[in-house]
Amino acid sequence: MHTQVAIVGAGPAGTLLSHLLHLQGIDSVVLERRSQEHVQQRVRAGILEQGTVDLLRESGVGERLDREGDVHHGVNIQFDGERHRIPLSDLTGGRTVTVYSQREVVKDLTERRQRDGGEVLFEVDDLTVDKIDTERPVVHYTHEGRTQELTCDFLVGCDGFHGPCRQAIPAESLSVYERVYPFGWLGILATVPPSTEELIYSNHENGFALHSLRSPELSRLYLQCDPNDPIEQWPDERIWAELQTRLGSPGWTLQEGPIIDKSVTALRSFVAEPMRYGRLFLAGDAAHIVPPTGAKGLNLAVSDVERLARAVTDFYGTGSTTGLDTYSEDCLRRVWRVQHFSWWMTSMTHRFEGPDAAFDRRLQRSQFEYLLHSPSAATTLAENYVGLASI
Template sequence: MRTQVGIIGAGPAGLMLSHLLHLHGIDSVIIEARSREYVRGRVRAGVIDSDVAGLFRGTGVGDRMDREGLPQEQMEIRFDGKRRFINWFELVDGRRNVIYGQQEVVKDLLDRRSRDGAAILFDAEAVRIDGLEEDRPTIIFRHGGEERSLRCDLLAACDGFHGIGRGRIPDGHVSIFERQYPFAWLGILVQAPPSSDWLVTCAHERGYAMHSMRSPEVSRNYIQIPLSDAPDDWSDDRVWSELHARIDIDGWTLNEGPIREKAKFDLRSFVCEPMQYRRLFLAGDSAHVVPPTGGRGMNQAIADVCVLADAARDFFRTGSEESLNRYSSVCLARVWHSQQFTASQTQMLQRHSFDDPYLRKQQLAQLEYVTTNRAAATSLAQCYAGARLKTSFLPDSEGQEYPRICEPPRPIFG
């Protein structure tokens, strides 16, 4: 097989890249190890940034999101018995995020790519990548009981943290930066209407908790748990008892309902530098991972493929590799901003130690500051509203790789 851009992985990053390349008139083939049914049903993140939502609308895959998604203009932070609000619609130029499950984004992209005649091979496991040193990338994969190959001019590894793409970069050509947090999250999917119209995040003395939503009928809750715990350690009664203890506040009670799913999420921060090697390009979780605090994961992956799609357009139209060579540096400026934001939020909202009262007092002081000082709240709102996408598909965007929160320093004298 032969194509212009080979893509490993049919998650949001791989599907969106294929869609954007199609709009640029560039052929692609996606290799996906899982079945179509598994990919369509895989439940993941659910917060879409304002610019990413605009990208979906502008490229023809946002109709169902606008019908069924839940617009978000603010969030609520609860701590020490207080309720505080960060309203990014007010603080950051009328921006709105959207609650819309990642699996729904995948369904919309799959449907659109099918209508456009995309080549997507499911149940096709990529086992090796050859030809990088000769700038003739080839994906070797198993499909239908046979070993096959896909030659391409450019190769995008959108295959997640455990995929084969990153491992193909030779030693000495890549640096890894990583932090593993000493606690985890238990995600609880509940068949019950959301208890709030906006996200509620709680920095409770018993540990972090969050109430979110996936639809008008489905709620999504999270609680901080010990790293050693497993979902089976948490009975339904224990889950509800702990959620009520951490989230409920005078005059407000969390809605209960049948628990459809419990899943454990280890919290990790991870960056691979650079995000490319010759004509291999990493996007999404294959290159960087953030804790779910802040809802950056899928949005960062979409931002990566916007940069890559525009660079591929320049390459195939003019033969110039200048934009391709800048892919990693352009993405990493935004990626590290997201790393800083999610790490600071994780530090501010989670209980890192239950034996150190000083850390708890410091945490409460920080929460008080960022929720009462307008400048601090505006900075936080900018991050939650998401980085401005730099892409030809949003010509009216500011063209920033990440929010410019601070003005350049001014000299004190002279």
């Protein structure tokens, strides 16, 4: 079997790329090792940049997003109970962010691909890629008990950090940059209406906390913790007690409710360069990971595939390889800007231990006061948070 573009991974990057290519009359096959139910139920990011929202609307998959998404015009930064609102829209010419869960984005895209007759195969086993430095890459896999071979003009790895696509690139052809943080996030999903209309990022002496949102009935909250903590060490009572302490602010009350999901995730920054080898292109977590503090992972993946879709369209439409040839360089400019912003947000809001801890905390206090009193500092945070349109 042959297709123009083979895409490994049916998360938001893979399904969006397939959809964008379909709109240009370009065939693709999406291969995913997990079940459709698993992919659509994963609890992931929920903050969409203005550019991500615009793209989903323009490509015809924004109807439910517009109906159910929660548009935010500001975000709150808190230090030891003192809360300061950053007016995102006022500082960025009206740009906003929208709270809409990644799993809802995946549902919308998958349903659209299936409705359009797109080929999205779930529960694919034993997937390997071959001949990625030739004009006809090959994907070997098993589906529904049958061994298959798929050839393609282009192969795109949207298969995450542990997927096979990046692993297929010779080690000597890849440079890896990585930072592993000494803490993780305990994330919970609770069936309780959010206690805030806009996100709260809180720096407390006990550690970082974040109050996010998912819907009028669901709250998403996070606590800084040891990345090696067994989840059993965090019973519901302890979680709510820490959230109350770290998010507490005069005149504000955190509402509690049943916790229906909780997990511990390690934080890391990761970039693999280049994002292309031969006819293999990497996108999203296959090429880069950012700490979730800046709410950028999904948005960065969307930026990758939007750029790649244009490049592939140019190739089939005019024969031009310019977009394909500059794909990695163009993407990496945004990747490193986002890496810096995510690191900066993380370093400003989390508790660091060690001999320099007291010094670090004084620096964080200084940064908070700078945001409090400097419109320029607040604008820098705001324009990065809503997404830089010029990169």
